[in-house]
Amino acid sequence: MKIKLVLHVVALVQMFVGATMLLPLVCAWYCHEPEIVPFIQAMVLTIGVGAAVFLLTRSSEDIRVREGFGIVTLGWVAMAAFGSLPFLFSGAIPGLTDAYFETLSGFTTTGASILTEIESMPRSLLLWRSQTQWLGGMGIIVLSIAILPFLGVGGMQLFRAEVPGPTMDRLKPRISHTAGLLWAVYLLLTMLEILLLQLGGMDLLEAVNHSFTTMATGGFSTKNASIAHYQSPYIQYVIIFFMFMAGVSFSLHYRCLTGGRPGVYYRDREWVFYVTILGGATVAIYLSNLLGGQGYGEKAVRDSLFQVVSITTTTGYATADFDRWDSLSRVMLLALMFVGGCAGSTGGGMKVIRLLLILKHGKSEIKKLLHPRAIFLVKVKKIKIRPEVMLNVQGFFNLYIALFVFCTFLMAALGLDMISAASSVAATLGNIGPGLGAVGPMANFSEVPLLGKWVLNLCMLLGRLEIYTVIILFMPEVWKKY
Amino acid sequence: MKIKLVLHVVALVQMFVGATMLLPLVCAWYCHEPEIVPFIQAMVLTIGVGAAVFLLTRSSEDIRVREGFGIVTLGWVAMAAFGSLPFLFSGAIPGLTDAYFETLSGFTTTGASILTEIESMPRSLLLWRSQTQWLGGMGIIVLSIAILPFLGVGGMQLFRAEVPGPTMDRLKPRISHTAGLLWAVYLLLTMLEILLLQLGGMDLLEAVNHSFTTMATGGFSTKNASIAHYQSPYIQYVIIFFMFMAGVSFSLHYRCLTGGRPGVYYRDREWVFYVTILGGATVAIYLSNLLGGQGYGEKAVRDSLFQVVSITTTTGYATADFDRWDSLSRVMLLALMFVGGCAGSTGGGMKVIRLLLILKHGKSEIKKLLHPRAIFLVKVKKIKIRPEVMLNVQGFFNLYIALFVFCTFLMAALGLDMISAASSVAATLGNIGPGLGAVGPMANFSEVPLLGKWVLNLCMLLGRLEIYTVIILFMPEVWKKY
Numbered sequence: 008m009k010i011k012l013v014l015h016v017v018a019l020v021q022m023f024v025g026a027t028m029l030l031p032l033v034c035a036w037y038c039h040e041p042e043i044v045p046f047i048q049a050m051v052l053t054i055g056v057g058a059a060v061f062l063l064t065r066s067s068e069d070i071r072v073r074e075g076f077g078i079v080t081l082g083w084v085a086m087a088a089f090g091s092l093p094f095l096f097s098g099a100i101p102g103l104t105d106a107y108f109e110t111l112s113g114f115t116t117t118g119a120s121i122l123t124e125i126e127s128m129p130r131s132l133l134l135w136r137s138q139t140q141w142l143g144g145m146g147i148i149v150l151s152i153a154i155l156p157f158l159g160v161g162g163m164q165l166f167r168a169e170v171p172g173p174t175m176d177r178l179k180p181r182i183s184h185t186a187g188l189l190w191a192v193y194l195l196l197t198m199l200e201i202l203l204l205q206l207g208g209m210d211l212l213e214a215v216n217h218s219f220t221t222m223a224t225g226g227f228s229t230k231n232a233s234i235a236h237y238q239s240p241y242i243q244y245v246i247i248f249f250m251f252m253a254g255v256s257f258s259l260h261y262r263c264l265t266g267g268r269p270g271v272y273y274r275d276r277e278w279v280f281y282v283t284i285l286g287g288a289t290v291a292i293y294l295s296n297l298l299g300g301q302g303y304g305e306k307a308v309r310d311s312l313f314q315v316v317s318i319t320t321t322t323g324y325a326t327a328d329f330d331r332w333d334s335l336s337r338v339m340l341l342a343l344m345f346v347g348g349c350a351g352s353t354g355g356g357m358k359v360i361r362l363l364l365i366l367k368h369g370k371s372e373i374k375k376l377l378h379p380r381a382i383f384l385v386k387v388k389k390i391k392i393r394p395e396v397m398l399n400v401q402g403f404f405n406l407y408i409a410l411f412v413f414c415t416f417l418m419a420a421l422g423l424d425m426i427s428a429a430s431s432v433a434a435t436l437g438n439i440g441p442g443l444g445a446v447g448p449m450a451n452f453s454e455v456p457l458l459g460k461w462v463l464n465l466c467m468l469l470g471r472l473e474i475y476t477v478i479i480l481f482m483p484e485v486w487k488k489y
Numbered sequence: 490m491k492i493k494l495v496l497h498v499v500a501l502v503q504m505f506v507g508a509t510m511l512l513p514l515v516c517a518w519y520c521h522e523p524e525i526v527p528f529i530q531a532m533v534l535t536i537g538v539g540a541a542v543f544l545l546t547r548s549s550e551d552i553r554v555r556e557g558f559g560i561v562t563l564g565w566v567a568m569a570a571f572g573s574l575p576f577l578f579s580g581a582i583p584g585l586t587d588a589y590f591e592t593l594s595g596f597t598t599t600g601a602s603i604l605t606e607i608e609s610m611p612r613s614l615l616l617w618r619s620q621t622q623w624l625g626g627m628g629i630i631v632l633s634i635a636i637l638p639f640l641g642v643g644g645m646q647l648f649r650a651e652v653p654g655p656t657m658d659r660l661k662p663r664i665s666h667t668a669g670l671l672w673a674v675y676l677l678l679t680m681l682e683i684l685l686l687q688l689g690g691m692d693l694l695e696a697v698n699h700s701f702t703t704m705a706t707g708g709f710s711t712k713n714a715s716i717a718h719y720q721s722p723y724i725q726y727v728i729i730f731f732m733f734m735a736g737v738s739f740s741l742h743y744r745c746l747t748g749g750r751p752g753v754y755y756r757d758r759e760w761v762f763y764v765t766i767l768g769g770a771t772v773a774i775y776l777s778n779l780l781g782g783q784g785y786g787e788k789a790v791r792d793s794l795f796q797v798v799s800i801t802t803t804t805g806y807a808t809a810d811f812d813r814w815d816s817l818s819r820v821m822l823l824a825l826m827f828v829g830g831c832a833g834s835t836g837g838g839m840k841v842i843r844l845l846l847i848l849k850h851g852k853s854e855i856k857k858l859l860h861p862r863a864i865f866l867v868k869v870k871k872i873k874i875r876p877e878v879m880l881n882v883q884g885f886f887n888l889y890i891a892l893f894v895f896c897t898f899l900m901a902a903l904g905l906d907m908i909s910a911a912s913s914v915a916a917t918l919g920n921i922g923p924g925l926g927a928v929g930p931m932a933n934f935s936e937v938p939l940l941g942k943w944v945l946n947l948c949m950l951l952g953r954l955e956i957y958t959v960i961i962l963f964m965p966e967v968w969k970k971y
Binding site: 333365405 | 554555558640773777815816817819820821823824847848850851854855857858859861876877879880881883884885886887888890891894897898901902904905906907908910911957960961964966967
């Protein structure tokens with residue numbers, strides 16, 4: 008690992024993140040909040056350290072695969088560390104663990120919060136909190152569409168062909184070009200949501216906050232009651248729509264916008280499966296709640312739809328305390344936490360395409376039993392999946408399950424009851440946010456023991472960076488001098 | 490599918506099962522119980538129907554793979570149907586659903602019971618109940634060592650080389666030869682356990698009952714409190730030892746007995762991993778209970794060891810109400826339900842070897858990230874696992890998880906709380922027996938709603954027959970005329 012090179016790139020990203028603190032700074036100034044000072048301190052420190060490291064590590068070498076892993080992981084860890092400074096300097100979140108948890112939960116677009124009283128927070132800090140998610144979302148789009156396919160993580164190499172922009176061999180020019188295109192789409196959708204929320208009567212700042220955290224499938228809200236605070240069906244439907252859009256691959260959005268053909272969506276097998284899951288789960292949960300006596304009508308349908316879309320896209324907003332729903336609804340929501348968004352979206356989880364592949368693989372295995380000598384290759388999007396790639400996808404699936412089980416052991420050992428332990432891990436590993444039980448939608452993560460918060464920090468990071476990216480850094484070989 | 494051929498073989502097995510009803514019949518006569526009549530009725534009906542079908546379906550054709558699946562599945566379904574007759578005729582279990590559940594739970598060596606008051610049952614019926622498990626165990630040994638490897642189910646083809654006896658191409662002669670050898674080992678171990686339990690003061694009938702259900706990793710007990718009834722540490726250790734032995738591949742036992750070298754065990758990677766899991770889980774649960782204030786000393790160690798061995802081998806006996814243990818212990822026991830015994834043992838679950846392969850596969854995937862062009866093949870027992878076989882194993886793993894999730898939905902829809910729903914499915918799919926919550930070790934399955942009992946019946950059957958064997962029968966192609 009060329010550590011200098013890694014630090015060099017991370018420092019560059021850090022300076023950029025530091026510069027974006029200007030937005031909450033302006034907000035603090037505009038709202039006459041005393042948080043102007045902590046924001047200036049945090050900005051100076053973030054950009055200063057970034058610049059120093061950047062200058063000290065000049066390097067013109069090429070980035071190899073292993074440096075790629077280093078940059079991504081260290082990048083997220085550092086962003087969360089420096090991003091937590093405004094919370095610490097202002098005293099809004101006094102503890103180091105809590106501040107780091109909240110900020111990492113932001114940059115990983117998880118949305119798990121340790122705040123017990125959100126509405127009393129200064130508005131500039133709430134904006135920064137939402138902004139960490141939006142920035143995290145930017146990072147994830149580029150990571151999943153332009154970087155991971157080339158690092159060969161968990162079957163993502165399948166999507167090399169889908170990257171918009173020039174296809175060159177070197178990583179650098181491609182990333183910057185692709186990033187520009189995708190961020191334009193991301194920005195456009197965010198602005199559209201801000202506009203539509205304002206039309207529904209939300210004030211500008213709230214609209215910006217919620218658009219930031221919707222498009223990132225983050226789920227931080229500025230209200231204690233999350234989206235349940237807004238009773239307007241219009242606002243809730245707008246948010247449902249944009250959560251849905253954020254869970255779709257941004258390269259599809261890009262192709263739709265440039266080609267002008269909405270057909271790109273329904274010709275995409277992953278998108279169709281994604282819509283099927285959302286539709287099926289909504290119907291099942293609506294019926295289950297209906298039989299459980301939770302009432303019928305538009306509000307009940309909307310509540311089911313909202314929660315299903317929110318959990319599946321791994322946003323984590325709530326319009327109802329789904330932890331009080333019946334057994335089937337809760338089990339289904341817990342299972343949906345594992346699904347996640349489409350590959351190339353800002354959503355977390357295992358990703359719809361992987362589940363689709365695993366399902367198709369199951370079917371081919373059954374066929375194979377009857378015709379042991381025939382060869383059945385799983386096909387998706389007209390591409391035949393070679394056994395090696397299928398094993399790659401399976402490896403990811405196994406690792407995800409193994410981590411879920413192992414971390415649930417840890418959380419249970421720290422004293423959480425079974426459902427809280429399992430759902431806190433599922434909700435952080437999948438970057439959803441709220442879980443069930445003690446970490447349910449109307450509760451928060453403040454009561455989780457200190458060590459547990461660090462376990463969940465690791466879950467958020469692992470889940471967000473597709474597990475392998477982080478785990479590989481624990482192999483001694485990666486650190487060898489070249 | 491040559492249905493006549495399938496019926497012919499199943500009828501043969503059925504006549505054999507009917508003939509074994511002689512044992513409880515003798516027991517009823519000896520104990521002066523009025524159940525002599527229902528046993529005679531059941532025997533006549535079972536053997537009579539069997540003989541009629543056998544004579545009407547004479548066939549000299551060869552058994553192909555698809556007939557193999559049909560014979561195995563129909564065999565188990567029919568055994569449970571006719572095996573439930575003594576319970577029905579005697580009126581001991583009046584409902585059809587309950588009687589079938591109890592008997593299928595026997596023949597699949599699950600051990601889930603709907604009986605609320607076991608000790609008041611006639612002794613002959615209890616013996617028959619234990620005997621269904623022992624017979625089921627006989628079936629499973631042959632199935633997993635001599636049949637499934639040749640049907641290519643879930644990676645079991647790996648173990649073709651391990652089958653003792655002559656290696657011919659046709660299925661029939663091999664099965665009967667192998668079956669003879671393995672049953673000798675099974676019988677030997679059962680008799681040894683009967684002897685050792687009697688030495689510990691258990692009366693003959695109890696010793697036979699418990700030896701039958703230990704060696705089958707079944708877990709039916711003749712006592713309401715299961716093995717907790719016997720306070721003697723000696724008896725509990727004897728049972729721990731034989732549960733452990735029953736969870737080891739019988740082809741290993743066979744090789745050890747014939748070769749006289751205990752080295753076959755510790756040179757077997759699966760056996761080593763099995764012992765490691767048992768040891769690790771026992772230590773973790775002991776420590777967790779210790780910190781939870783459950784006391785220390787020999788009794789606490791024994792309780793942890795007993796429960797771990799009982800759940801992992803999928804026996805399902807209990808010496809403690811582990812549902813009242815702390816969160817970590819309960820989560821770990823739930824996870825152990827998925828592990829199961831070694832391939833070729835009477836244990837259920839996913840099987841240790843599959844987990845070992847999946848773990849090794851994960852490691853090779855991480856290595857591959859660093860060397861994308863290199864080829865890493867998972868090796869076990871000096872055999873290189875081809876990607877197709879690894880995918881086969883993975884397919885089984887996926888299907889197991891998918892069934893677990895789907896059936897948990899169904900059980901939750903039927904009104905079970907999350908933990909009871911999930912653990913009832915885990916405990917039947919893995920053929921363990923008791924779960925947690927409403928189906929915990931000191932509770933039983935009598936309160937599960939009618940439909941739920943049929944869902945669990947299906948789980949027991951699917952789990953016991955390695956899933957594929959049953960699922961394949963739902964494919965129209967299998968039923969085509971040849």
